[in-house]
Amino acid sequence: MSRHAPGDKPSLAAARPQHPGGTKPAWYAPLTVGVDVAGVLLPLAAVHLATGRPHPLVTATVAAAGWLLLRCAHRRYAHRNLAESRGLLAALHDWSLLVGLLAVLRVLGGESSPPLTSLLALLPGLILTAATGALLHRHLTAERRRAHALRRVLLVGETPGAEDVAARLAAGTDHPYVVVGVVPVGSGSPAFGVPVCGRLAADAPATEPHDGPLLLEAATRLSADLVLAVPGAHLCGERLRRVGWALQDAGLPLTVSSGLTDVAPRRLAVGGAAGLGLLHLAPPTRRGGATALKTALDRTGAGLGLLLLAPLFALVALAVRLDSRGPALYRQRRVGRHGVPFTMWKFRTMVRGAERLRPQLEESNDAHGGPLFKLRRDPRVTRVGRLLRRSSLDELPQLLNVLVGSMSLVGPRPPLPDEAAQYTPTEARRLRVRPGMTGPWQVGGRSDLSWDEGIALDLSYTDNWSLTQDLDILARTARAVTGGRGAY
Incomplete structure (x- = not known):
């Protein structure tokens, strides 16, 4: 262990060797800023020049500057935020504010030209910004799969808690x-295979002077970028505070695990009282304007979908009837919100009497645990049925369920009554929201997911629902359906 004189403040930055791939590529920020500027400045200037409007370059420059200021205000260019998400919803939010800002400036400036032309000229900025964000997110995800752009973490805490945190970090990408x-x-000793780099005494006093130097030496040896502390009975209060002092005086960040899992950051707020750091947890959104808007969008989307897809409905129904004997539509009893049963509609993908054949196939169940029944090569599925399942066209009649309010466009999948009857109290929480035609299971792997993985996704959705999350899932569903992964 390295020793320091009482007055010394060791600099970890000077002692720690640089490791390759520890940060995001440096070109992310200039590329993002360049695309944002060009996406607004060039189309707007070109349109104003073509239509003969006065001061086209000044107008375009003001719009581009406003765009950059809005993006900066929301920290879109911060290194820690770049490429961490696809950015579509963030771009749409910022673009809407830009349109509102320019509309106010237009009124104040007495501009009387048709606004539609300028609005269309701003669209390339939204499209290019969203596309750049999506491409950078894909690039960053690929980099991290190659062990690049990662932050090296030294974990400190009592064994059970540290093991849980390490397992969760290892499982996520x-x-x-x-x-x-x-x-x-x-x-x-933790059993997850990570090297043990020293040990802190459990019964050490809060003023223990050796905790910080030991952690600093371990962090230097491992080229760690931060220390992640998992508080417990022996690492809290004054002791944790002093550890933070030692690390931060040496230039090493300290992050503290809250112990909460599967909680969206937007539901958390930091506060304080009597010198205590408090973490406020907002309840899940169950009512209010956001849920009313979700219902309105569900009904509107279902109505438009039924109207526009009527010719496709007719073609699919004809194909089902010609392929095998039986009706084109299949209805099945499912369990909905708050455990209320309802009748769900689908295009028929199996032979008639398929339910009577299920007991003979129970031993071949391909579902990964839980009460779910799935067969990768179900002999009851017809030829047309396989195509419909792979393309998810068999789900389209559920637009009727969305229209009448028994389902939503996005939500957990509705279980069968015998499945719901086997739910534990934890699993039954997924019934607190309206089931959906698509949801986290659809974009997360569908039938390839294990029971526990599917339940975890549904519970996370149930507790952390937001309208922007629904829009994100709808956007990702198209890619999941096109790929056909897990559809059988």
Whole structure:
């Protein structure tokens, strides 16, 4: 262990060797800014020049500057935020504010030309910004799969809590953290294969002077970018505070795990009282304007979908009838919101009497645990039925369920009554929201997911629902359906 004189403040930045691939590519920021500027400045200037409007370059420059200011105000160019999400909803939000800002400036400036032309000229900016965000997110995801652009984490905490945090970080690919070492507090050795780099005594006093130097030495040896502390009975209060002082004085960030899991960041707010750091947890959104808007969008979308897709409905129904004997539509009893049963409609994809054949196929169940029944090569599925399932066209009649309010466009899949009867109290929480035609299961792998994985996605959706999340899932559903992954 390295020793320091009492007055010394060791600099970790000077001692720590640089490791390759530890940060995002440096070209992310200039590319994003350049595309944002060009996407607004060039089309707007070109349109104003072509239509003979006065001061086209000044107008385009003001619009581009406003666009950059809005994006900066929302920290879109911050290194920690770049490429962390696809950015479509963020771009749409910022673009809407830009249109409103320019509309106010237009009124104040007495501009009387038709506004539609300018609005259309601003569309390339939205499209280019959203496309750039999506491409950079895909690039960053690929980089992290190659172990690049990651933050090396030294974990410190009591063994059970540290093991849980390390397991969750190892299981996810949507974050930049990779655990490179652990410093247990007290007895016990973590069983997740990460090197143990020292140990903090469990019964040490809060003023223990050796905690910080030990963590600094381990972080330097591992080239760690930050220390992630998992508080517990022996690492909290004054002791954790002093650890933070030692690390931050040496230039090493400290992150503290809250112990909460599967909670969207927007539901969390930091506060304080009596010197305590408090984390406020907002309840899930169950009522109010957002849910009313969701219902309105569901009904409107279902009505338009039924109207526009009527010719496709007729063709699919004809194909089902010609392929095998039986009706084109199939109805099945499902369990909806708050456990209320309803009749769900689908295009028939199986032979008549398929339910009577299920007991003979129970031993071949391909579902990964739980009460779900799925067969990858179900002999009851017809030729047309296989095509309909792979393309998800068999789900289209559920637009009728959305129109009458028993389902939503987005939500957990509605279970069969015998499945719901086997739910634990935790699993039954997914019935607190209206089931959907598509949802986290559809964009997360469909039938390839295990029971526990599917339930985890549904519970996360149920507790953290937001309208923007629904729009994101709808956008991702098209790609999931086109790929056909997990559809059988």
